[in-house]
Amino acid sequence: MDLKLRGRVALVTGAWRGTGRGIAHVLAREGAAVWVHGFERDAAERVAGELRAAGGDAEAVAGDLLCEAGSLAIAERVHGHSGRLDVLVNNYGVAEGPGWLDGGDADWLLSYQKNVLSGVRLVRHFLPGMRERRFGRVIFVSTIGATRPQAALPHYYAAKSALANMSVSLAQEAAGCGITVNCVSPGLIATDEVVESFLRRGAERGWGTTWEEVEPHAARSFFDAPSGFVGTPEDVGQLVAFLASELARYVNGATLRIDGGASGCVS
Numbered sequence: 123m124d125l126k127l128r129g130r131v132a133l134v135t136g137a138w139r140g141t142g143r144g145i146a147h148v149l150a151r152e153g154a155a156v157w158v159h160g161f162e163r164d165a166a167e168r169v170a171g172e173l174r175a176a177g178g179d180a181e182a183v184a185g186d187l188l189c190e191a192g193s194l195a196i197a198e199r200v201h202g203h204s205g206r207l208d209v210l211v212n213n214y215g216v217a218e219g220p221g222w223l224d225g226g227d228a229d230w231l232l233s234y235q236k237n238v239l240s241g242v243r244l245v246r247h248f249l250p251g252m253r254e255r256r257f258g259r260v261i262f263v264s265t266i267g268a269t270r271p272q273a274a275l276p277h278y279y280a281a282k283s284a285l286a287n288m289s290v291s292l293a294q295e296a297a298g299c300g301i302t303v304n305c306v307s308p309g310l311i312a313t314d315e316v317v318e319s320f321l322r323r324g325a326e327r328g329w330g331t332t333w334e335e336v337e338p339h340a341a342r343s344f345f346d347a348p349s350g351f352v353g354t355p356e357d358v359g360q361l362v363a364f365l366a367s368e369l370a371r372y373v374n375g376a377t378l379r380i381d382g383g384a385s386g387c388v389s
Contacts, residue, residue: 128153136214144355150178212241219277233277293375309381349382
């Protein structure tokens with residue numbers, strides 16, 4: 123299926139590693155010109171180089187999303203080089219923080235800076251241009267933990283849950299302008315860090331020493347996914363690429379889980 127992304131310009135935040143890197147790879151394969159964001163240019167350039175080596179169109183952009191100056195620098199670089207942005211993928215986020223009774227207000231505020239305001243700032247910079255051109259895609263990357271939280275990481279789960287709410291609100295703000303706003307909520311994803319962690323557990327528990335041996339145990343005992351396997355960053359990228367396309371023009375204000383069925387809930 124041709125997603126008709128050739129000629130579109132996309133920015134993926136936090137794309138120097140993990141899920142963001144997978145999203146960037148898929149968008150580039152589908153023909154989009156991809157801006158790979160990182161806090162350090164060298165890290166972003168490594169992934170942009172991977173995309174170019176595979177035949178894609180990619181540029182690196184560095185900037186601190188936790189402040190207005192850094193976000194503005196990103197927007198100015200993209201606008202100055204590409205002249206516009208069609209697809210904004212607010213992927214950057216950090217799963218960290220103390221427990222409920224540890225830390226203080228600063229920990230909650232920092233989590234919202236990283237997981238919420240980092241995307242809000244870029245929306246403010248790029249939405250006006252999307253409105254003017256009457257086309258745009260804004261995609262927030264959340265987590266199924268936003269609707270299935272645990273006691274640990276309350277700061278992170280609370281911040282990520284805001285993204286689904288924001289997607290509905292922003293879709294209404296951008297109504298009638300050819301812009302859609304959606305939220306993607308991944309479950310357990312086989313990033314390099316996740317694979318490395320489970321390989322250590324697998325060796326300790328006798329599951330095996332390769333990902334092929336360990337993966338079914340991880341999917342069943344840790345995440346209880348009916349799919350029987352753990353999704354990849356590229357699996358998330360495929361969903362994001364569809365939402366970024368004109369084929370998804372009627373999907374708007376939605377939160378879509380991609381977790382192999384692990385959530386086990388209706389809404």
